[in-house]
Amino acid sequence: MTQTIVDIRDLYVQYRTFDGQAKVLNGVNLTVKKGEKVSIVGETACGKTTTVKSILRILAPQASIPRGEILFNGSDVLKMGYSELNKLRSSGASMIFQDPTMSLNPVFTIGEQMEAVIRYSGQSGVEQKSVRHELAVKALEETAMPDPERILQSYPFQLSGGMRQRVCIALSLATPRDLVIADEPTTNLDVTIQDQVLKILKQRVEAKGCSLILITHSFGVARETTDRIYVMYAGNMVETAPTQELFREPLHPYSRALMSCIPRLSGGGMAEGIPGRLSNYHNPPKGCRFAPRCPEAMPRCHEEKPESIDVGREHQVACFLYDKDGGK
Amino acid sequence: MILTWLKRLGTYLFVLLGLSVLIFIISRVAPGDPARIALGPRAPESVVQALREKMNLDKPYVVQYFLWLNDAIRLDLGDSLQSRRPVIEDIKEYLPATLEIVIIAGIWMIAWGLLLGILAAKFTGTWLDGVIRVFSYLGVVAPAFVWSIILMLVFAYVIPVFPSSGRISLGMAPPPRVTGMYTIDYLLAGNFAGFKDAFVHLILPAIGLTFGGIAQSARITRGTMVENSRKDYILAERAYGIPERKMLFKYLLKPSLIPTVSVTSLDIASIFGGAFLVEQLYNYPGLARYGMQAVLNKDLNAIAGVAMVLGCVFMIVNIIIDIIVARLDPRVRMLGGEN
Known part of the structure; x- marks a missing residue:
C-alpha cells in the first residue's frame, strides 16, 4: 500500500467578512499518495486556493477552521506547534503561487531569496554559503534556466514572467520535498510559455519523486499533467476519478457541465456554459450547493448534503443520483 | 546611472535658482522701506537716501537681483541690519x-x-x-x-x-x-x-x-x-x-x-x-x-x-x-x- 502524503478529512473553512461569516469550505476531503500527481479543477472562487493554503496554514488572518483534519504524513497540521509547522513548511511541502510577478520579493536578488529558502530547509551543510549557492545553481539548471549565475544576481523585475515562474519552480524543489502545491502556475503567463512551464514542473516533480497538487480551471492542463482529478464546486469536492476515467465517464452533473464547456476542435460552435452563478457563501444552499443550478436536481438535493459515494476504483462522486436509495 | 544623478543634480540647482528669484521678489515687494527701517524714523532723508544707494535699492529690480545673485554665489549675502555684520558670519554662527x-x-x-x-x-x-x-x-x-x-x-x-x-x-x-x-x-x-x-x-x-x-x-x-x-x-x-x-x-x-x-x-x-x-x-x-x-x-x-x-x-x-x-x-x- 502506497504511503499517503496528504489526507484532508471533512475540512470546513470560513472567512470573517463585513457581511458575517463566509462559509467557504464545506467539508472537503482530499488525499494525495506518495508520488501521485493530483489536480483540483473548478471555477474561480470555489475554494481551491483556500484548500491548499490550509495545508501550509497560510490562510488570511480572517480565516478560521471550525472543523476538520489535515494529516500530513500522518500528523495533524491543524494541531501543530510553531516548530513542527515550520518543519513542514521548510522541508515537507512547498507552494508555487499563481502570479509570478507577485510571488518574489522585489527588493532582494533571486540569489538572496533562494539561499534564504535553502538556508532554512533543515538540510545538512546549508549553513555554508558555498553549499547554498551550489544548490541554488543546481536547482536553476534543472529548470532549464540559461546562465544560472546571472539569474542569481538578478532582481525579479529584470526577469520575464515565464522565467520568474521557473525560478519559483526551482525554489520549490531546491531541497527535497514530499509535496509541491502549484496554484494555477501558468494562468498569468503567455499562452506560448504556459506549456513549457507546465512541462518543466511535471518533469521536475517526477524526477524528484514528490507528489503534486495542481490547481487549475482548465481540464486540458489537468489532463496533460496529472494522474487524478478532483472536481470542486463551491467548497465541496463533488467528484474525483483517475484522469482518463473522468474524461471517459464524468458522473456528477457539475463535472458533465464543465466538460461540455470545453470548446471542441471538431466543430459544434462555442460551448454552452453553465446557467446560474456560484452560490453565495454567506447564505449557502442548505443541501447540495450545486442543486440550484443542477438540471437533474431532486427534492432531496435541496434538503440534504450528499456524501461521497464510491462508484469505482478511486472514483467517488458526491451526488444522490448515484445513491442506492435513489432520489427519494 | 551617472547621467540620472547628473540630471537630478541639475534639477536641484534649477530649483535653488527658482527659490532665489522667489525670495528676492518677496523681499522687494513687501511693503516698508528697509533703509528707513534700518536707520529709524528720525534719521534725516539724505542719510536714508545714501543707504538706499549703498544697498542698490534705487536700481531696477532685475539689476538688483543679478547684483544680489552675483554676490550670493561668492557667499557675500550682504550685511544684516540687526547685527551689522555680514549675514554669512551670522549664518556660520547660528546654522551649526x-x-x-x-x-x-x-x-x-x-x-x-x-x-x-x-x-x-x-x-x-x-x-x-x-x-x-x-x-x-x-x-x-x-x-x-x-x-x-x-x-x-x-x-x-x-x-x-x-x-x-x-x-x-x-x-x-x-x-x-x-x-x-x-x-x-x-x-x-x-x-x-x-x-x-x-x-x-x-x-x-x-x-x-x-x-x-x-x-x-x-x-x-x-x-x-x-x-x-x-x-x-x-x-x-x-x-x-x-x-x-x-x-x-x-x-x-x-x-x-x-x-x-x-x-x-x-x-x-x-x-x-x-x-x-x-x-x-x-x-x-x-x-x-x-x-x-x-x-x-x-x-x-x-x-x-x-x-x-x-x-x-x-x-x-x-x-x-x-x-x-x-x-x-x-x-x-x-x-x-x-x-
Missing part, C-alpha cells in the same frame, strides 16, 4: 546650532517612527496598535510648539531634569570653535562635562520637534507593512518556513521602508519649520530664531540668506534620501527611477 538640534531630532524621529510602526504592524488590531494610533493622531494634530511647551512644563518645571533655555549652562565657557556644533567641539576638545551640558540642552527642543514626524513615519511604516504582509511573496516566504523574526525585520521591512524613507525628507523639512517657534521658545540661539527675528525686523539680506541656506540644506537632505531609496529599491537604482 540648528543643525545640532535637527540631526538629533532626525535620529530620534526615524528611530521611534520605525519602532512604533513595526510594533503596530506586528500587533495589528491589538490594544498596542490602538495606543500607537491614538498617539499618532495626537502627534499630527498638535504642532511642535505645543509639544515643546508640554515637554518644558513637565521636564524642566514639574520635574526639573532638563534645562529649558540656551545652548549651555550659565558660566560654562563655549568650546573652541571647530564645527560650531557645541557637542562635537566639546568632544574634540576632550571636555566631556561640556559635551554632556551641551547635549542635555538639545534634548527637549529636539524631541519637541519630532512628534509630528514620528507619528507620520509610524503610520506609513505600519500601513505599508500591513499591506505588504498580505502580498504573495510574504506568504511564499512564510510558506517556506523562514522564521517570523527574520521575515519581519528583513523580508517584510526592507520593501516596506521605501515609502517611509521617501517622506522622511518632508518630515525633516517640517522639523526645520517647527524650529522657528521652538528655538524662540527655548531661547536657543539657532538659525531659525535668527531668521524669525530677521522677518520681524524686515532684515532683507538676512531673510534671503536664511531662506537660501535652508533651501540648500533641504536639497542636501533630499539627495541623501534619494541615495538611501536607491540603495533600498533596485528598481529605482537600475531603472533610474523612471519606473
Whole structure:
C-alpha cells in the first residue's frame, strides 16, 4: 500500500467578512499518495486556493477552521506547534503561487531569496554559503534556466514572467520535498510559455519523486499533467476519478457541465456554459450547493448534503443520483 | 546611472535658482522701506537716501537681483541690519546650532517612527496598535510648539531634569570653535562635562520637534507593512518556513521602508519649520530664531540668506534620501527611477 502524503478529512473553512461569516469550505476531503500527481479543477472562487493554503496554514488572518483534519504524513497540521509547522513548511511541502510577478520579493536578488529558502530547509551543510549557492545553481539548471549565475544576481523585475515562474519552480524543489502545491502556475503567463512551464514542473516533480497538487480551471492542463482529478464546486469536492476515467465517464452533473464547456476542435460552435452563478457563501444552499443550478436536481438535493459515494476504483462522486436509495 | 544623478543634480540647482528669484521678489515687494527701517524714523532723508544707494535699492529690480545673485554665489549675502555684520558670519554662527538640534531630532524621529510602526504592524488590531494610533493622531494634530511647551512644563518645571533655555549652562565657557556644533567641539576638545551640558540642552527642543514626524513615519511604516504582509511573496516566504523574526525585520521591512524613507525628507523639512517657534521658545540661539527675528525686523539680506541656506540644506537632505531609496529599491537604482 502506497504511503499517503496528504489526507484532508471533512475540512470546513470560513472567512470573517463585513457581511458575517463566509462559509467557504464545506467539508472537503482530499488525499494525495506518495508520488501521485493530483489536480483540483473548478471555477474561480470555489475554494481551491483556500484548500491548499490550509495545508501550509497560510490562510488570511480572517480565516478560521471550525472543523476538520489535515494529516500530513500522518500528523495533524491543524494541531501543530510553531516548530513542527515550520518543519513542514521548510522541508515537507512547498507552494508555487499563481502570479509570478507577485510571488518574489522585489527588493532582494533571486540569489538572496533562494539561499534564504535553502538556508532554512533543515538540510545538512546549508549553513555554508558555498553549499547554498551550489544548490541554488543546481536547482536553476534543472529548470532549464540559461546562465544560472546571472539569474542569481538578478532582481525579479529584470526577469520575464515565464522565467520568474521557473525560478519559483526551482525554489520549490531546491531541497527535497514530499509535496509541491502549484496554484494555477501558468494562468498569468503567455499562452506560448504556459506549456513549457507546465512541462518543466511535471518533469521536475517526477524526477524528484514528490507528489503534486495542481490547481487549475482548465481540464486540458489537468489532463496533460496529472494522474487524478478532483472536481470542486463551491467548497465541496463533488467528484474525483483517475484522469482518463473522468474524461471517459464524468458522473456528477457539475463535472458533465464543465466538460461540455470545453470548446471542441471538431466543430459544434462555442460551448454552452453553465446557467446560474456560484452560490453565495454567506447564505449557502442548505443541501447540495450545486442543486440550484443542477438540471437533474431532486427534492432531496435541496434538503440534504450528499456524501461521497464510491462508484469505482478511486472514483467517488458526491451526488444522490448515484445513491442506492435513489432520489427519494 | 551617472547621467540620472547628473540630471537630478541639475534639477536641484534649477530649483535653488527658482527659490532665489522667489525670495528676492518677496523681499522687494513687501511693503516698508528697509533703509528707513534700518536707520529709524528720525534719521534725516539724505542719510536714508545714501543707504538706499549703498544697498542698490534705487536700481531696477532685475539689476538688483543679478547684483544680489552675483554676490550670493561668492557667499557675500550682504550685511544684516540687526547685527551689522555680514549675514554669512551670522549664518556660520547660528546654522551649526540648528543643525545640532535637527540631526538629533532626525535620529530620534526615524528611530521611534520605525519602532512604533513595526510594533503596530506586528500587533495589528491589538490594544498596542490602538495606543500607537491614538498617539499618532495626537502627534499630527498638535504642532511642535505645543509639544515643546508640554515637554518644558513637565521636564524642566514639574520635574526639573532638563534645562529649558540656551545652548549651555550659565558660566560654562563655549568650546573652541571647530564645527560650531557645541557637542562635537566639546568632544574634540576632550571636555566631556561640556559635551554632556551641551547635549542635555538639545534634548527637549529636539524631541519637541519630532512628534509630528514620528507619528507620520509610524503610520506609513505600519500601513505599508500591513499591506505588504498580505502580498504573495510574504506568504511564499512564510510558506517556506523562514522564521517570523527574520521575515519581519528583513523580508517584510526592507520593501516596506521605501515609502517611509521617501517622506522622511518632508518630515525633516517640517522639523526645520517647527524650529522657528521652538528655538524662540527655548531661547536657543539657532538659525531659525535668527531668521524669525530677521522677518520681524524686515532684515532683507538676512531673510534671503536664511531662506537660501535652508533651501540648500533641504536639497542636501533630499539627495541623501534619494541615495538611501536607491540603495533600498533596485528598481529605482537600475531603472533610474523612471519606473
